[in-house]
Amino acid sequence: MNKLVWAAALAAALAACGGSGGDESSSTSGGSGPVNVVTMPYSRGMDPHAQVQAVAAAESGNSHFPGCHAAGAPRRLTRTQLIASLTDVVQQLTGDAALAATVEPTVLDQAQFPPDTLVDPDSTRHTGYERLDTALTSRQAGALHQTAETLAKAITADSARVTRLLGNCGSDANACMAGFSRRAGRLFFRRPMTDAEVAVYVAAAGGEKTPEAMSKVIATMMASASFYLRVELGQASGGDGQCVPLTAHELASRLSYQFWDTVPDATLAAAADDGSLLDPAVYQAQVARLAADARADAPTRRFFSRWFKLEELVAMNGKVGNAKFDAFAGSYKPLSTTRDAAINEVLDMVSYVASRDGSLQQLLTDRHSFARTADVAALYNTPVWDGKSTPPLFAEADRVGLTTRIGMIANGSSDTTLPIRRGIRVLNALTCQTLPPPAMDQSNAKADLTGVLTTRQRTERVTQMEGTSCIGCHQAQINPFGFVFERFDALGRVRQTEVVRDDNGNTLGEKPIDTAAVATLAGIAARSVASAGEAQQLILDSGAFEKCFARNYARYTFGRPDKADDAELIEAMRQQAASGTNIRRLMAAVALRKEFQMIAKVSP
Incomplete structure (x- = not known):
């Protein structure tokens, strides 16, 4: 059984930002080697600091069931996705395009976040896809912490901006921080915050609504596993091994990272929040919108x-x-x-x-x-x-x-x-x-x-x-x-x-x-x-060109090597490519497949 290995380094990052590290069952390797940790199941609503110590469940995502994929350890953001996500979150949170433009140089030049490995399942001699790189090194975790600290301080350095971020919330510091945490957390975590999560961030602010308290909250969110990892559990219905639909917010996140390599925009987020994204007609319209948008060109x-x-x-x-x-x-x-x-x-x-x-x-x-x-x-x-x-x-x-x-x-x-x-x-x-x-x-x-x-x-x-x-x-x-x-x-x-x-x-x-x-x-x-x-x-x-496309696009989409039971999916994509379907519609078609919209429940 393969295990993902992110928790220890991220826990250290959170602790340095004012989070509670708690009891850790982990050991961190030196240099830029991978971090090893004993992992525990993740559950929605868990204290975000506890999430860092129990971030990844059992299977590494290599598990597969006909028609869907196992809900194992979450995929992490690639470096490209990290930069794009932080840029968009900072822009949406502050409305300051100049500040958002500082994200990329902060990540690359100041924090020196290392590039992902291009993984090719067929050969070590040829380049592959960064989406297949599942490792998190201590160097990446350290860069994430430095990025979070630097950007959080920059966001709260302007007193006028701090006032706008807090809004007209009155004199109750806890109420102010609760409202701010909900707004910021919705952007960083790509889903609404639970009351338990909000309470943790309010506590982290220490009963204050100062720029320093806000900086601590923002940095903790940025370095949180809930931001850096794409956690997918599926809807509550269904037993072990059964294919169940993704939640509206998980589906929105899949779509945005598939086509734009970043967080959902306001339109997609709204469709997730009101649940309408689960309506087939709305979902198809969103797939078409994302695939046709200029932001889909770079991915x-x-x-x-x-x-x-x-x-x-x-x-x-x-x-x-x-x-x-x-x-x-x-x-x-x-x-x-x-x-x-x-x-x-x-x-x-x-x-x-x-x-x-x-x-x-x-x-x-x-x-x-x-x-x-x-x-x-x-x-x-x-x-x-x-x-x-x-x-x-x-x-x-x-x-x-x-x-x-x-x-x-x-x-x-x-x-x-x-x-x-x-x-x-x-x-x-x-x-x-x-x-x-x-x-x-x-x-x-x-x-x-x-x-x-x-x-x-x-x-x-x-x-x-x-x-x-x-x-x-x-x-x-x-x-x-x-x-x-x-x-x-x-x-x-x-x-x-x-x-x-x-x-x-x-x-x-x-x-x-x-x-x-x-x-x-x-x-x-x-x-x-x-x-x-x-x-x-x-x-x-x-017909080899179209089949090769289908095989590679499956790898790119799901972030893993293709397997024997992907044959139906790959053949369907091959047939569509062979029919002369235009490239944009061809690439959008995978999101209409059940494999994209569902996940298999597994026990930890």
């Missing part, structure tokens, strides 16, 4: 960036000054910012297609350039896009769709095309094909690499050598999806020939490009392909 981009593994592109200027790289690059000089600009160009395509009701399939066929910077536009031989008008079209016939974009096809600061890496990118990231681990076969060290050889020829001689264990995977699966993109050099530029150079950049010879290959994907007959467009058409015809 959408994050999902596609993780699915396409765009973070694996390394800096493209790392070898500027190297003789061989400079000779290869010619007059083009990649900048320190070229890598990020290339990644954003891919994501701008996603945003553009999605905003115009485009389908998933259009990502593999679109021929617009979304290069907003001169360095990336130069690689495309297109004008710079202004981000508003119709994007320019690629003039090069070879340039079509996702796989030929710089963010996907470039190899960082390499001067060679690395066809094996390109092949694995297509198979692993875009089609979810299962590849065995590399064989530890040294016999290919005898491969003859003499003479002036193209990158393809060198790759074939090493990986397709008869009698080695490498040939099976490389010849039939990996290499074809690398060779078909040989028309693009290591910077992603279209080329007609390959210039072979020595380490000093001297030209050894120039040879024609060979892109012909027989490519194989599961579920479809092997096919001869000779261009990126033909390879992408094979991917579309196989």
Whole structure:
């Protein structure tokens, strides 16, 4: 049985903010390692300080029941969600946009909250999703405490703001703090406060309504597990192991973090408070509203960036000054910012297609350039896009769709095309094909690499050598999806020939490009392909792209690896994607599934 491990560090954070630590059954590791704690069941209405010591129940969320997921340990906010949530809460609480704008630098620069780990259940070699990172380190807990303390002091530093926050509450300090705690707690905890919880925060204020007392209350709420964790228990009906609906407030929180990565806005919160969110018509309208809102664009981009593994592109200027790289690059000089600009160009395509009701399939066929910077536009031989008008079209016939974009096809600061890496990118990231681990076969060290050889020829001689264990995977699966993109050099530029150079950049010879290959994907007959467009058409015809989307979106949505009994959900999403449903509606559809709206009761 896996256990979540947050309580000890958060208890320390609360205690430092004036909370009651109580008796702890825990031990905290040093440095930035995980915090270990004996956990107890969480129940609604519990003293929030006791919640910190008993935050997570038994199962870690890996438990699963057909049709819904087990109500195990709560998911924590990612760093992105933490920043967005605090920013929105501060804005809603104070109405001060300038103060809300200080949240991000406080979290990143002052508190130095560390980034989440990108977890890929399939491999440690490739990036995955931060939503699958369930650990809380002592470094994260310490940063959360410092953030809470800093922001709480800033919120209460303005006497006029303190007066507005308290409102016309009279002279009774306890009544004033009770009213304030209810308003603030509703925002931080994404649900109404219970009387027991309010009483704890009133007591923490010590019978005062001073800025110092308010700061203590705000900081304690910010560092509370009720804020940092997304606790889901479901409605009271139902016995152990039964699927029960989420409460209106749990559902509102799921929706807001799914589509906006932040707390519910006033409209969604109101629908949760009056219970109308549980009405199917109201719920569907809210799903449509959230998915269509401009705030859904950033999480959408994050999902596609993780699915396409765009973070694996390394800096493209790392070898500027190297003789061989400079000779290869010619007059083009990649900048320190070229890598990020290339990644954003891919994501701008996603945003553009999605905003115009485009389908998933259009990502593999679109021929617009979304290069907003001169360095990336130069690689495309297109004008710079202004981000508003119709994007320019690629003039090069070879340039079509996702796989030929710089963010996907470039190899960082390499001067060679690395066809094996390109092949694995297509198979692993875009089609979810299962590849065995590399064989530890040294016999290919005898491969003859003499003479002036193209990158393809060198790759074939090493990986397709008869009698080695490498040939099976490389010849039939990996290499074809690398060779078909040989028309693009290591910077992603279209080329007609390959210039072979020595380490000093001297030209050894120039040879024609060979892109012909027989490519194989599961579920479809092997096919001869000779261009990126033909390879992408094979991917579309196989249905693997849509199925890979469905599998990855399930992981992103539920924050865990997909399992065998997710097959029905994944197949339903695959079918909807295959039908050409537009991207926005496709991503919204998961929230209409019972798996999203229900949870399984489990005993602690």
